[in-house]
Amino acid sequence: MSDNHQQIDHGGYWKATKRLLLSILVVWFLCSYGAGILFVEFFNQFHIGGYPLGFWFAQQGSIYIFIILIFYYTKKMGDIDKRFDVHEE
Numbered sequence: 001m002s003d004n005h006q007q008i009d010h011g012g013y014w015k016a017t018k019r020l021l022l023s024i025l026v027v028w029f030l031c032s033y034g035a036g037i038l039f040v041e042f043f044n045q046f047h048i049g050g051y052p053l054g055f056w057f058a059q060q061g062s063i064y065i066f067i068i069l070i071f072y073y074t075k076k077m078g079d080i081d082k083r084f085d086v087h088e089e
Contacts, residue, residue, distance in 0.1 A: 008084055008085065008086060009084060012084065013080065013084040013086065016080045016083070016084070017077070017080060020073065020076050020077065020080065024069050024072070024073055027065070027069060028065075028066065028069060031057065031061065031062050031065040031066075032062045032065075032066075035053075035054065035057035035058070035061065035062070036054065036057045036058030036061075036062060037058070039054070040054030040055075040057075040058070041054070042054070043057060048061075
């Protein structure tokens with residue numbers, strides 16, 4: 001380890017990480033529970049591929065959103081690591 005790793009802003013790093021996790025969890029909740037259960041009647045007014053949108057979110061759309069969230073998290077966490085100089089070479 002280099003001497004730079006001893007000067008890490010642990011509070012800032014943890015705050016940025018928590019903010020990222022919270023935003024991802026909000027999107028996850030809105031897509032899985034919100035679109036598939038809470039707001040299903042509203043979304044069922046619209047159709048995608050012949051199926052009501054609420055049903056589509058509950059069955060398939062959430063899975064696509066989750067995969068996108070995984071890649072988004074990986075990218076953003078890498079950015080946070082670089083900003084706080086804790087990235088791997």
